[in-house]
Amino acid sequence: xxxxxxxxxxxxxxxxxxxxxxxxxxxxxxxxxxxxxxxxxxxxxxxxxxxxxxxxxxxxxxxxxxxxxxxxxxxxxxxxxxxxxxxxxxxxxxxxxxxxxxxxxxxxxxxxxxxxxxxxxxxxxxxxxxxxxxxxxxxxxxxxxxxxxxxxxxxxxxxxxxxxxxxxxxxxxxxxxxxxxxxxxxxxxxxxxxxxxxxxxxxxxxxxxxxxxxxxxxxxxxxxxxxxxxxxxxxxxxxxxxxxxxxxxxxxxxxxxxxxxxxxxxxxxxxxxxxxxxxxxxxxxxxxxxxxxxxxxxxxxxxxxxxxxxxxxxxxxxxxxxxxxxxxxxxxxxxxxxxxxxxxxxxxxxxxxxxxxxxxxxxxxxxxxxxxxxxxxxxxxxxxxxxxxxxxxxxxxxxxxxxxxxxxxxxxxxxxxxxxxxxxxxxxxxxxxxxxxxxxxxxxxxxxxxxxxxxxxxxxxxxxxxxxxxxxxxxxxxxxxxxxxxxxxxxxxxxxxxxxxxxxxxxxxxxxxxxxxxxxxxxxxxxxxxxxxxxxxxxxxxxxxxxxxxxxxxxxxxxxxxxxxxxxxxxxxxxxxxxxxxxxxxxxxxxxxxxxxxxxxxxxxxxxxxxxxxxxxxxxxxxxxxxxxxxxxxxxxxxxxxxxxxxxxxxxxxxxxxxxxxxxxxxxxxxxxxxxxxxxxxxxxxxxxxxxxxxxxxxxxxxxxxxxxxxxxxxxxxxxxxxxxxxxxxxxxxxxxxxxxxxxxxxxxxxxxxxxxxxxxxxxxxxxxxxxxxxxxxxxxxxxxx
Numbered sequence: 001x002x003x004x005x006x007x008x009x010x011x012x013x014x015x016x017x018x019x020x021x022x023x024x025x026x027x028x029x030x031x032x033x034x035x036x037x038x039x040x041x042x043x044x045x046x047x048x049x050x051x052x053x054x055x056x057x058x059x060x061x062x063x064x065x066x067x068x069x070x071x072x073x074x075x076x077x078x079x080x081x082x083x084x085x086x087x088x089x090x091x092x093x094x095x096x097x098x099x100x101x102x103x104x105x106x107x108x109x110x111x112x113x114x115x116x117x118x119x120x121x122x123x124x125x126x127x128x129x130x131x132x133x134x135x136x137x138x139x140x141x142x143x144x145x146x147x148x149x150x151x152x153x154x155x156x157x158x159x160x161x162x163x164x165x166x167x168x169x170x171x172x173x174x175x176x177x178x179x180x181x182x183x184x185x186x187x188x189x190x191x192x193x194x195x196x197x198x199x200x201x202x203x204x205x206x207x208x209x210x211x212x213x214x215x216x217x218x219x220x221x222x223x224x225x226x227x228x229x230x231x232x233x234x235x236x237x238x239x240x241x242x243x244x245x246x247x248x249x250x251x252x253x254x255x256x257x258x259x260x261x262x263x264x265x266x267x268x269x270x271x272x273x274x275x276x277x278x279x280x281x282x283x284x285x286x287x288x289x290x291x292x293x294x295x296x297x298x299x300x301x302x303x304x305x306x307x308x309x310x311x312x313x314x315x316x317x318x319x320x321x322x323x324x325x326x327x328x329x330x331x332x333x334x335x336x337x338x339x340x341x342x343x344x345x346x347x348x349x350x351x352x353x354x355x356x357x358x359x360x361x362x363x364x365x366x367x368x369x370x371x372x373x374x375x376x377x378x379x380x381x382x383x384x385x386x387x388x389x390x391x392x393x394x395x396x397x398x399x400x401x402x403x404x405x406x407x408x409x410x411x412x413x414x415x416x417x418x419x420x421x422x423x424x425x426x427x428x429x430x431x432x433x434x435x436x437x438x439x440x441x442x443x444x445x446x447x448x449x450x451x452x453x454x455x456x457x458x459x460x461x462x463x464x465x466x467x468x469x470x471x472x473x474x475x476x477x478x479x480x481x482x483x484x485x486x487x488x489x490x491x492x493x494x495x496x497x498x499x500x501x502x503x504x505x506x507x508x509x510x511x512x513x514x515x516x517x518x519x520x521x522x523x524x525x526x527x528x529x530x531x532x533x534x535x536x537x538x539x540x541x542x543x544x545x546x547x548x549x550x551x552x553x554x555x556x557x558x559x560x561x562x563x564x565x566x567x568x569x570x571x572x573x574x575x576x577x578x579x580x581x582x583x584x585x586x587x588x589x590x591x592x593x594x595x596x597x598x599x600x601x602x603x604x605x606x607x608x609x610x611x612x613x614x615x616x617x618x619x620x621x622x623x624x625x626x627x628x629x630x631x632x633x634x635x636x637x638x639x640x641x642x643x644x645x646x647x648x649x650x651x652x653x654x655x656x657x658x659x660x661x662x663x664x665x666x667x668x669x670x671x672x673x674x675x676x677x678x679x680x681x682x683x684x685x686x687x688x689x690x691x692x693x694x695x696x697x698x699x700x701x702x703x704x705x706x707x708x709x710x711x712x713x714x715x716x717x718x719x720x721x722x723x724x725x726x727x728x729x730x731x732x733x734x735x736x737x738x739x740x741x742x743x744x745x746x747x748x749x750x751x752x753x754x755x756x757x758x759x760x761x762x763x764x765x766x767x768x769x770x771x772x773x774x775x776x777x778x779x780x781x782x783x784x785x786x
Contacts, residue, residue: 011058012041012086015068018049019079020107020403022152025138026050027096028180029073034094035175037064041091045099045151047463055088075112075139075284077403096181099151107432108147108461110399111228111379113286113318115140117178122320123328128167131207131328133321134191134373138182140284144402144437145229145377146184150461154183158374165190192373194321197358198366210324213369214334217325222246224343224357224365228319229379229398229437230350231343231357233364234260236335240302243339247304249364251346253634256306258288258313258381260340262326267291267314269299270337276389285399286318287382292648301337310645313383315340318399321369342380346635347441349450352378377457378450379437387730388737393754394728396424401437402458405752405762408512409543411769415455415466417479418761419497421636422754423447425455425479426761427464433507433765434462435753442478451482466490470768472497472760474527493768497526498537499546501723501755504763506543508752511719513770516542517748518711520704520736523724523756524564524617524637533557535615535724538668538707540715543770550668550707552619553577554612558603567621567639568592568631569600574622575680576604578673585684587628616700616726619672623696626679627689637725644729647693651731654691657698662706670703701735705743712745721748723763725756 017026022045030043030052037060041053054064065083072078114122118135121127129135136142149156164172168187171179179185186192196209204212213223217234220242225232233250235242237259246252261267264282271291273281281289290311306312317323327334343351343361351357352375358368379401383394393400413429420442426435436454440447459465469487471480473494483492495503498521506517521537528534529548536552555570555577557563563570571588575581582589582597589597603610620640624630629646630639658675662668679692708720720740727733733749740747753759 009058010056010088011061012053012055012088013061013065014084014086015052015054015065016049016082017052017068017078017080018107020075020077020109021050021072022108022150024075024109025073025182026076028138028175029076030068031094031096031175031180033064033067033071039064040094042095042097044097045153047150053086054094055091073139075109077107079107099153107404108150108152108402109143110285110401110403111142111145112140112284112399113316114320114323115284118320119323122323129187131324132186132188132191133194133210133324133371134184134186135320136182136184136186137178138180139178141182141184142228145375145379145398146373147461148376152183157183158376159184159186162186162190162192162373192371194369194371197368197370209369210321213367214325214327214332216367217338218334220245221366222249222364224361224368225321225325225340226354226357226368226370226375227321228375229377229381230352230375231361232340233343233361234325235339237301237305237337237339238299238335240304243302243304246339246341246364250341252341254307254638255635256309256311256313257339257341258315258383259301259305260315260317260322260338262336263316266299266336267316270294270301271312271314274386276386280384280386280391281314281316283399285382286316287384287399288313288315290383290385290394299336305339308642310648315381321371340381344440347447348444349440349447350378350380377437377454385730387733387749390751392728392730392733392750393752393759394756395422395438395758396435396753397437402434402461404432404434405508406510407431407433407507407766408510409770411766412468412772413464413466414468414470414765414769415459415464416470416761416764416768417483418764419472419757420474420477420479422756422758423451423479424758424761425451425458426765427458427462427466428765428769429462429464433762434458434464435759435762438758442482448478448482468768468772469493470495470764472500472527472764491772493764493771495764495767496529496546497760498523498534498539498724499541500760500763500767501526502539502541502546502721502763503543503767504753504759505721505723505748505750505755507762507766508750508759509748511721511748513543515719516540516715516717517719517721518708518715518717519546519721519723520707521724522616522722522726524615524726528614531611533611533613533615535613535617536619536670537614538711540711540717541721543766544774548667549711550670551614552616553669553671553673554614555618556604556607556610557613557615557618558600558610560609560611564618564621564633566632567625569596570618571622571625572597572600573604574619574672574676575626578676580673580677580680583680583684586626586680587683588622588625588631591625591631616724620726623675623679623692626676627683627692629689629693637728640726640729643693644697644731646690647697648731650688650690650694651697654694654698657695657702659699660703662703662710668707668710670707675699697732697735700732701739704736705739708740708745709743718744719746719748723750723755727755
């Protein structure tokens with residue numbers, strides 16, 4: 001039965017569908033729908049989206065239009081559908097035509113985890129793709145990491161050199177097959193091939209390579225495994241010796257490793273997990289999810305996986321190779337949990353090239369499990385956590401990049417280069433912004449090279465030709481220097497760091513900016529207008545301008561980066577600023593040698609090699625050391641993360657929280673002196689560090705509420721934005737959000753881009769675009785706006 005009726009008025013209509021509609025089975029969906037409704041016409045990918053012509057009865061065409069919007073493929077994300085009438089041409093066939101280029105760009109899909117249908121075939125001995133390490137279909141597999149250009153067709157991917165066998169070609173052409181026009185379709189006869197390289201041994205291929213990789217992992221080796229977006233370094237997460245070896249080789253310090261577990265049941269043996277976290281862990285994007293550890297005895301990981309950390313970063317397998325490494329029914333027993341950490345040294349970009357992997361990972365891996373499908377775009381694993389039932393991105397990369405962020409106002413073509421740490425960049429045009437995958441820290445030459453390649457690729461696949469650049473105003477940022485070198489006469493806006501943080505939160509929430517927001521920008525380091533290191537800021541800001549109306553009282557940051565790496569020094573600096581004696585019984589004093597204390601005292605007295613800072617991140621570090629939790633950090637934010645972990649254990653018992661003193665000078669100044677004094681007294685009296693941590697977290701949340709109310713009283717504004725790396729702290733974010741909403745505020749927090757520097761490029765972009773549109777005739781070569 002069809003909706004078509006030969007006696008009905010015949011009409012023809014042309015549709016252009018824009019959004020994430022390529023690489024997600026949209027053309028097969030359209031083909032099947034048109035056949036069901038008895039429509040003639042065609043469908044094709046183009047650079048602008050999916051173009052559809054349908055002809056039939058008016059009732060059938062109307063039904064087609066309705067279902068085009070209501071019943072698209074699960075992975076599709078439709079943004080717009082435009083329709084225009086055409087003159088009927090007759091005919092009965094509906095065809096999938098060859099893709100064609102044109103003006104504009106559509107949105108491309110991120111990489112998607114192996115679907116349930118393909119996993120069933122992978123484990124079915126009767127299926128021709130049984131144990132095929134590259135099984136995929138229209139609904140799953142690599143997308144963004146293999147795309148070289150648009151429209152999305154096999155010739156524009158790194159699968160281009162692999163010709164389809166007759167069986168795969170037949171599936172590709174069959175409208176009733178799940179692999180109809182699936183660009184990654186392949187089988188053991190025509191697809192990519194696995195190989196295992198081990199120095200001093202003969203290289204292995206196919207099933208033998210996989211079996212040897214499993215044996216090596218079970219015996220304690222470190223294996224470099226080529227995935228979708230780059231190489232991982234893998235080892236048995238239950239083997240203390242193997243984990244310790246990997247930690248030493250990678251110079252990882254005590255930074256937690258991400259762990260891939262066989263299945264959800266295994267995850268539940270390791271962590272406490274609620275419904276929202278389960279949905280995120282099993283989402284087709286398969287991010288790493290930060291979850292609270294539990295003490296169930298069923299499965300133990302090596303203590304070296306995440307020492308002194310209350311959370312585990314877990315993910316489920318997302319490629320057939322991962323599934324095969326854990327094993328299928330009938331395989332010899334293997335690990336149920338594997339370390340899966342990025343194939344790189346700290347701060348470097350993830351390795352994607354096979355020869356480069358053997359060179360750069362030579363001192364890290366014992367063997368390389370590789371394949372001959374090239375990776376075009378590096379894409380690290382995404383990392384997320386759940387706060388109040390909603391996701392909070394820590395790193396937005398594989399599975400999420402390059403999904404666009406819808407903007408609250410149109411922007412001219414723009415490139416924002418981001419920050420120097422945890423760099424991501426952003427391009428935008430019209431109502432869309434595209435954030436890159438995680439690039440890395442810009443102080444490494446390899447990262448700068450990766451940045452060059454990634455900007456070229458993202459501008460190619462989005463079609464954005466930047467007419468405007470945006471960068472941080474820090475005079476020494478390498479990202480800003482890159483923007484200067486690549487200006488080519490285009491305007492360059494230098495955007496204040498914390499203004500960009502707040503603009504990022506505003507933009508991702510679709511805040512149109514009819515009036516400014518009350519903004520809290522809390523992080524570790526950001527270049528301030530007065531040359532100080534800002535990071536505990538209360539701003540009243542819109543997209544174009546901001547006013548600093550309050551901040552954390554300045555303390556001295558001794559020795560720059562050395563002060564950041566040594567929280568005990570920051571603790572002594574804050575005690576000095578508050579006029580609190582350095583009691584030798586305080587843990588932060590005993591953590592410093594006599595010479596270190598002598599040098600530090602001289603620096604703080606004379607100002608030698610110090611800079612004033614209002615950083616909330618540094619205050620968290622100081623409190624962590626003061627309480628005896630962490631005195632030296634091996635990775636960014638270690639002291640604050642461990643402090644938060646302790647606070648969670650005692651937060652429900654807090655009865656007498658600490659309190660900042662707020663005074664008004666030229667602006668509101670939050671003085672932590674009373675907190676430091678009470679905390680020091682509590683420590684000397686033998687108080688539990690967890691209690692101190694909980695009292696401090698409540699004090700910061702109470703401060704945010706107090707300052708927000710004060711700002712509302714003077715401005716009549718009622719929307720608050722929270723941004724900056726400190727708001728990766730889930731406990732603090734929850735406490736602040738609860739208090740602000742109870743006080744009647746509208747609250748903007750991050751759910752789509754990280755609040756840290758990993759999301760700051762979005763803020764740079766919208767600030768620069770708004771400033772440029774409001775002052776088009778000004779020379780923006782070195783623009784800041786206060």
